[in-house]
Amino acid sequence: MPKMWTNSGDSHFLEPDDVWSSRLSKEMADLTPKSEKDPDGEYETVSVDGQTFRRKLPTSAAVQFVEESHKPQGVRDPHARLADLDKEGVWGEVIFPSLGMWASTFRTPELLQACMRASNEYAHEELAPVSDRYVVTGQVSTLRVEDAVSEIEWLAEHGFKAVFLPTTPHPSAPDWHRNDWEPFWDVCDKANIVPAFHIGTDPVDMTAGGAGVVYRGPGGAIMNYTETTFSGQRAAMKLVASGALDRHPNLRVLISEGGATWIPFLGDRLLEGYRQHQQAVRPKLSRDPKEILMTQVYASFQHDETAVAANEAMGYTNVMFGSDYPHMEGTFGHTQKTLEGLFADAKPETTKRITQGAFYELFPDVPPVPESTDCIEA
Structure with a gap:
């Protein structure tokens, strides 16, 4: 079968280990995240910003699966990455950071702000x-709102078109529905920067075992994986209910890797709450919350069998495919097989919308998929 080309609303890049330490003063570099594994490889000790934690590492079977079965060449090499994408049939892609996932463990504003700038300079240059x-998504510190505003202004000046945001800001900062963030949304709106929230980025309690550890015991692995998607739904809810998106009707946001079918359901719930509890609702919105959610929030998925139905049967057209390259829950190594299964019975216009159309609405500067794949980059 001819290759089915898609864009991706979700992928990741592993920065050089010294991307922060090499660009900071020695005093600050000594406080950046570092880990030391136990000889048996079962636990590691993590130090970051004057704090020390111990956490259990993934099982050896999982590590072996990633190392031996998934061997993408472009995890650390942006040039080799293009060959991986061409093989998979992925054209344009949103690229999230990896080190930025540590941001919620910092406690010193000046240190985190310096690390975010170092990451942004690296992304801009390399x-x-x-x-x-x-x-390529820029990054901002959410320890202090004013630092995030300063950095988003820098990103706008340097041509970034997306900014990676955690689904919940740093615990010391106001939550996303607070008006404190209005200057931030203003810059994103005026500079056409897409706030791109990635699931699984709620603040990390390292003492509880690190990122993603919420449940233990029977079913824990599945529950923990499922739990990660809820934070993206909450972020969207906050931006709609608080009026942030209503005040910025041209601002569009992306919730990556959290699926898509939840959008129509959440829209129904928001609309019911707004209508049935009208007397208590503040602020009043100029449009109903479901319309705001359905038109201004884009959502990416990788394997969801219901994603096509969200478009064709539920009227949610801002569904976007995401490969989640190179993570083990993504589609690397079987992207074409995944696409063939997802769109086997879909209308051609639905397939085009989910694989390319929604992406280009957010990022029109990415060149179109060439009519002839002979002209892909090598």
Whole structure:
């Protein structure tokens, strides 16, 4: 079968280990995240910003699966990455950071702000220039709102089109529905920067075992994986209910890797609450909350069998495919098989919308998928 080309609203890049330490003063570099594994490889000791934690590492079977079965060449090499994408049939992609997932463990504003700037300089100098197929997300510190505003202004000046945001800000900062963030949304709106929330980025309690550990015992692995998607739904809910998106009707946001079918359901729930509890609702919105959610929030998925139905049967057209390259829950190594299964019975216009159309609404500067794949980059 001819290759089915898609864009991706979700992928990741592993920065050099010294991307922060090499660009900071020695005093600050000594406080950046570092880990030391036990000889048996079962636990590691993590130090970050003057704090020390111990956590259990993934099982050896899981590590072996990643190392031996999934061997993408472009995890650390942005040039080799293009060959991986071409093999999979992925054209343009949103690229999230990896080190940025540590942000919620910092406690010193000046240190985190310096690390975010170092990451952004690296992305601007080493990643973005490699290909105009890459939508590289910038990063901001959410320890203090004013630091986030300052950094989003820097990102706007340097041509970034997306900014990675955790689904919940740092615990010391106001939550996303607070008006404190209005200057931030203003800059994103005026600079056409897409706030891109990635699931699984709620603040991390390292003492509880680190990111993703909520439940233990029977079913824990499945429950923990499922739990990660809820934070993206909450982020969307906050931006709609608080009026942030209503005040910025041209601002569009992306919730990556959290699926898509939840959008129509959440819209129904928001609308019911707004209508049935009208007397208590503040602020009043100029449009109903479901309309705001359905038109201004885009959602990416990788395997969801219901994603096509969200578009065709539920009227939610801002569904976007995401490969989650190179993570083990993503589609690397079987993207074409996954696409064939997802869109086997879909209307051609639905397939085009989910694989390409929604992506280009957010990122029109990415070149179109060429009619002839002979002209792909090597």
